[in-house]
Amino acid sequence: MSTSGAPGQHPVRLVAGREIRTRTRSKGFLWMTVILVVAVVAGGFLLSLVQGSDKAQHVGIATGESAVEAPLKAVAEGMGVDVATSVVDRDAGTAQVRDGSLDVLLVPSGDGLAAVVKDSVPELLSPVLTALAQQLALSRQVTDLGGDPATVSSAVAAASVPAQPLEPASVVDAAQVVAAYVVGILLFLSLMTCGQMISQGVVEEKSSRVVEILLSNIRPWQLMSGKVLGIGVVGLVQVGLVVAAGAGSALAFGLLDGSSIDIGPAALWALVWFVVGFTMYALLLASLASLVSRQEDVGSVTSPVMTLMVVPYIVAVSVAPWDPHNTLVTVLSWVPFCSPLVMPTRAALDAASTPEMLGALALNVVLIPVLIRLAGRVYSNAVLRSGARVRLSQALRQDS
Amino acid sequence: MPSLVLSHLRKRFGDLQALDDLSFSVAAGEIFGFVGSNGAGKTTTMRIALGVLAADAGTVTWDGRPLDLDLRRTVGYMPEERGLYPQMKVGEQLVYLARLHGLGKEAATAAMEEWTERLGIAERRGDEVMRLSLGNQQRVQLAAALVHDPAILVLDEPFSGLDPVAVDVMSTVLQERAAAGVPVVFSSHQLDLVERLCDRVGIVRAGRMEAVGTIDELRSTATPRWRLTTSGLAPGWEAAVPGVRVVETATAPPSSAGSAATSPGTVVLEEAGGTAPGGGPQAALAAALAAGTVLEFSPVRPSLTDLFRHVVTTPEETGPVSGAPPAPAEGREKRRRTSRRSHDSRRTREETR
Numbered sequence: 001m002s003t004s005g006a007p008g009q010h011p012v013r014l015v016a017g018r019e020i021r022t023r024t025r026s027k028g029f030l031w032m033t034v035i036l037v038v039a040v041v042a043g044g045f046l047l048s049l050v051q052g053s054d055k056a057q058h059v060g061i062a063t064g065e066s067a068v069e070a071p072l073k074a075v076a077e078g079m080g081v082d083v084a085t086s087v088v089d090r091d092a093g094t095a096q097v098r099d100g101s102l103d104v105l106l107v108p109s110g111d112g113l114a115a116v117v118k119d120s121v122p123e124l125l126s127p128v129l130t131a132l133a134q135q136l137a138l139s140r141q142v143t144d145l146g147g148d149p150a151t152v153s154s155a156v157a158a159a160s161v162p163a164q165p166l167e168p169a170s171v172v173d174a175a176q177v178v179a180a181y182v183v184g185i186l187l188f189l190s191l192m193t194c195g196q197m198i199s200q201g202v203v204e205e206k207s208s209r210v211v212e213i214l215l216s217n218i219r220p221w222q223l224m225s226g227k228v229l230g231i232g233v234v235g236l237v238q239v240g241l242v243v244a245a246g247a248g249s250a251l252a253f254g255l256l257d258g259s260s261i262d263i264g265p266a267a268l269w270a271l272v273w274f275v276v277g278f279t280m281y282a283l284l285l286a287s288l289a290s291l292v293s294r295q296e297d298v299g300s301v302t303s304p305v306m307t308l309m310v311v312p313y314i315v316a317v318s319v320a321p322w323d324p325h326n327t328l329v330t331v332l333s334w335v336p337f338c339s340p341l342v343m344p345t346r347a348a349l350d351a352a353s354t355p356e357m358l359g360a361l362a363l364n365v366v367l368i369p370v371l372i373r374l375a376g377r378v379y380s381n382a383v384l385r386s387g388a389r390v391r392l393s394q395a396l397r398q399d400s
Numbered sequence: 401m402p403s404l405v406l407s408h409l410r411k412r413f414g415d416l417q418a419l420d421d422l423s424f425s426v427a428a429g430e431i432f433g434f435v436g437s438n439g440a441g442k443t444t445t446m447r448i449a450l451g452v453l454a455a456d457a458g459t460v461t462w463d464g465r466p467l468d469l470d471l472r473r474t475v476g477y478m479p480e481e482r483g484l485y486p487q488m489k490v491g492e493q494l495v496y497l498a499r500l501h502g503l504g505k506e507a508a509t510a511a512m513e514e515w516t517e518r519l520g521i522a523e524r525r526g527d528e529v530m531r532l533s534l535g536n537q538q539r540v541q542l543a544a545a546l547v548h549d550p551a552i553l554v555l556d557e558p559f560s561g562l563d564p565v566a567v568d569v570m571s572t573v574l575q576e577r578a579a580a581g582v583p584v585v586f587s588s589h590q591l592d593l594v595e596r597l598c599d600r601v602g603i604v605r606a607g608r609m610e611a612v613g614t615i616d617e618l619r620s621t622a623t624p625r626w627r628l629t630t631s632g633l634a635p636g637w638e639a640a641v642p643g644v645r646v647v648e649t650a651t652a653p654p655s656s657a658g659s660a661a662t663s664p665g666t667v668v669l670e671e672a673g674g675t676a677p678g679g680g681p682q683a684a685l686a687a688a689l690a691a692g693t694v695l696e697f698s699p700v701r702p703s704l705t706d707l708f709r710h711v712v713t714t715p716e717e718t719g720p721v722s723g724a725p726p727a728p729a730e731g732r733e734k735r736r737r738t739s740r741r742s743h744d745s746r747r748t749r750e751e752t753r
Binding site: 009014015022205208209210215217218219384386 | 450452473475479482486487488500
């Protein structure tokens with residue numbers, strides 16, 4: 001048998017391929033992906049229902065008063081109120097107000113207009129109608145004085161008093177907050193699940209002793225990196241699906257109208273941070289899991305890492321959406337191992353500048369080669385030693 | 401002819417010198433039986449050969465080349481503690497392992513089909529390994545060691561846990577592989593099997609190779625023994641013959657017809673203390689002929705079990721040590737030693753009962 005130039009694939013690819021096949025076939029993984037995607041889409045749909053209910057204000061204009069349609073639209077737009085207008089016969093309009101399909105029916109009344117409403121003028125519309133009445137009155141006076149009302153109304157429309165806030169209140173953008181939550185929870189969930197897949201996978205090989213056969217063929221680092229790569233691909237696909245479902249439903253349900261969120265970069269950052277976070281935690285967990293030989297003991301070695309994940313996650317989802325510039329959030333978003341769980345939330349909230357994000361990313365990425373070295377060392381030294389738990393210091397020191 | 405050479409292996413685990421200058425070689429086409437008490441170092445040796453354990457010193461070569469990762473991929477290995485993915489299907493698992501050994505996808509699938517067929521587990525290909533009986537898992541394990549058409553076979557206790565049919569299948573496979581030019585090393589406590597299958601045997605004790613050779617070579621190093629069955633002689637008559645040592649005595653239970661003195665008795669004798677003129681087994685025969693009736697006088701061919709027992713129970717200083725320095729764990733050795741005399745007398749008691 002030839003010993004070199006074998007026709008087989010590279011061991012890392014084979015190991016990664018096995019992980020991908022095994023994981024994607026597992027019912028638990030499939031269900032979790034389906035549930036996440038459905039949850040995101042359903043959430044988006046529900047949100048669109050809530051937002052859609054207070055969307056357009058339907059204003060009917062009685063036949064004969066259609067001249068007010070244009071100024072009404074201009075005023076409403078200037079005030080940021082969405083108004084849908086229709087010109088209707090007075091009686092039909094009154095009936096529509098009664099059945100709720102019209103919020104207001106404008107009818108002529110003396111010199112000006114009157115609003116036919118069911119009980120009261122909707123809160124959003126009342127300033128619009130007031131401004132409209134004022135403008136109409138103004139136009140009448142201007143016309144009476146021989147001026148051009150169009151010139152005056154455009155000058156009036158342009159006039160404003162810009163605010164100079166001393167302590168600008170952060171405007172809570174609903175779409176951003178939702179995106180921050182989704183991204184924060186998603187990254188935590190998938191890093192946690194993929195991390196557990198890694199640690200359980202390592203111990204499965206160790207406890208079933210198959211590692212002995214594998215390592216008579218391939219090097220420990222090949223087995224470890226194949227595993228990390230395979231599970232990483234599976235995790236990335238899962239996160240990608242959920243992010244795509246989220247972004248897609250946000251666009252499809254029109255959740256982003258009127259929001260300043262830039263969904264593309266936010267989604268991209270979530271994926272980037274998943275890759276970085278997964279790599280770091282996977283290396284850490286693979287090396288720690290290699291210290292023990294039984295599934296029951298995995299928890300005892302990996303719990304410090306799990307805690308390391310929970311703390312920034314809690315801060316990210318409980319503080320950041322309401323206070324994106326909070327000091328704790330900002331600091332944690334820079335701390336390696338915490339960044340992947342905090343930064344994506346800040347990115348979704350548009351609370352971190354691009355240089356800031358690249359900086360934090362660099363700080364995390366720089367650690368990866370160090371982690372690879374340490375994890376490779378611990379894993380290689382510990383994975384073939386079954387029985388009692390191998391001490392971390394021992395695995396780091398010895399080079400057997 | 402290429403051969404697998406393990407030379408001067410040393411390995412220490414803390415206070416325990418697990419391997420102490422252990423060497424042996426296995427030629428292509430040869431079946432080598434590796435025997436020794438529990439903890440003697442067999443598994444450690446095999447793990448070192450497969451590179452899953454690093455030796456403190458010594459080398460493992462095949463055809464003069466160090467057995468590196470590339471070469472190890474051509475080895476079929478069955479570890480002492482069986483190892484397979486419990487939740488992976490039999491067929492898929494074997495294909496995966498074959499591909500890790502460097503086979504292409506089609507070749508791996510064909511090999512998997514061939515070996516599951518031969519080992520009688522073809523209908524279990526689609527089942528997860530953990531759903532198989534232990535015996536069938538063992539067959540899968542053997543298939544895993546064979547599926548890549550290995551150039552070298554290293555099997556740690558391949559026969560343990562097998563039913564007689566599977567033992568036959570396994571024996572046939574090993575002989576067939578050897579006939580194809582593969583060096584086969586396996587360890588076993590089933591010494592009758594080792595004796596039947598192996599061209600050469602190595603007996604390891606406390607990390608050292610105490611005896612290596614064909615069964616006949618090992619026999620020639622043992623002191624010749626004779627079995628002498630007599631009747632009409634008083635028990636213990638042989639004590640008077642010079643130059644012999646009694647290895648075993650057996651007396652038929654006294655029947656109602658005769659007394660202990662006249663019932664047939666068997667002794668196994670060997671030369672002791674140099675053959676003085678007028679002494680030794682032949683002298684014992686003459687003495688027996690003179691005093692009673694000799695029913696049988698024949699040379700005893702020691703079985704591997706006898707040879708093994710002899711090697712592992714002989715006090716260290718008289719063992720055929722190959723010039724190695726004394727083992728550092730002297731105290732442990734002393735505790736482990738069983739005096740040959742007490743051992744034999746125990747046996748005698750059992751057999752005379």
